[in-house]
Amino acid sequence: MSRSLRVAFAGTPEFAAGHLRALLDSRHEIALVLTQPDRPAGRGRQLTPSPVKALALEHALPVHQPERLKEPADQAPLVEADIDVLVVVAYGLILPRAVLDLPRLGAINVHASLLPRWRGAAPIQRAIEARDARSGITLMAMDEGLDTGDMLLVRETPIDEHTTAATLHDRLAELGSETLIEGLDRLAAGELPATPQPGDGVTYAAKVSKAEAELDFSRAADELAARVRAFNPVPVAWTRLGEERLRIWEAVAEPRAATDSATAPGTLLPGPTDALRIACGHGVLRVTTAQLPGGRPMPIQQLMHNRRHLHGAGMRLGRHS
Known part of the structure; x- marks a missing residue:
């Protein structure tokens, strides 16, 4: 069996915490945990530790929370x-060359895409939005670029018409944890070759803004x-329902019937009461789960019972002139 490694772990959200749990269950030693400073959260805006910090404290691991890592004093721990080795999973801070050069075996990153596709902040959401057929995990040797380092391990998982960001997040968190431990074991044994990323197929996964969530x-x-x-x-897709926002949680695309072909986009079409059928520029969006202000997500049939005017075929949703 190869030797254990002395590891520093850098990460912040729940996705990263899952990887820290896997590392805790491995034979490798966690010497230090880095995570972002506590941030205000909830209605009371109380300072709240990140999921990674909470897990680290639960296991009495030393925690370091610098605002940045540029100064020697911040790098000292x-x-x-x-x-x-330094393991980085959704940390959220830029690591300067001085930090990347500190570990004897370098820094490795668990990235939630099949690099070089979807470098950047929101690879899970962008892969689904682009209707990619697959996603996955890339274990990468870190350099100073934005997710440009050499690939160490790649593992794939399919995306289908039922995959949401939530379900893909959870699947990749599990796959990433398995890939990380495999990679560390192979690194300890000197059996983890690096492969440069292809020059073709590079895309960037920009952070998702709330403005994008309004449906056109x-x-x-x-x-x-x-x-x-x-x-x-x-941030949950939504549309305008008069003066209210209707948040849309689940929907599928359908072809338009010939009788609906001339209907203006955003118009509610007649149909069964278990869905809202909304005319689009091409096809029909069949909404099955939605949420009204002050309520919770619910099946459309239940939502219609509360708001009977939603039965009315011919009313229009969204922005229109």
Whole structure:
């Protein structure tokens, strides 16, 4: 059996915490945990530790929370930790060259895409939005670029018409944890070769903005259905229902019937009461789960019982002139 490694772990959200749990269950030693400073959260805006910090404290691991890592004083705990490798998972801070050079075996990153596709902040959402057939995990040797380092391990998982950002997040968190431990074991044994990323196929996954979540029914229904899945559970797709916002949690695309072909985008079409059928620029968006202000997500049949005017075929949703 190969030797254990002395590891520093850098990560912040729940996705990263899952990887820290896997590392805790491995034979490798965690010398230090880095995570972002506590942030205000909830209605009371109380300072709240990140999921990674909460897990680290639960296991009595040393925690370092610098605002940045540019100054020697901020880097000092890493220097003192005397580590073999730095593991980075959704940390959220830029790591300067001085930090990347500290570990004896370098820094490795768990990235939630099949690099070089979807470098950047929101690879899970962008893969679903683009209707990719697959996603996965890339274990990468870190350099100073934005997700440009050499690939160490790649593992794939499919995306289908039912995959949401929530379900893909959870699947990739599990796959990433398995890939990380496999990679560390192979690194310890000296059996983890690096492969440069291809020059072709590079795309960037920009952070998702709340403004993107408003649906434009002049677009194709299959495009909007993908956005609904990509923005579930954050920021959640929505449309205007009079003066209210209707948040759309689940929807699929359907072809338009010949009788609906001339209907303006955003118009509610007649149909069964278990869905809202909304005319789009091409096709129909069939909404099956939605949420009204002050309520919770619910099946459309239940929502219609509360708001009977939603039965009315011919009313229009969204922005229109």
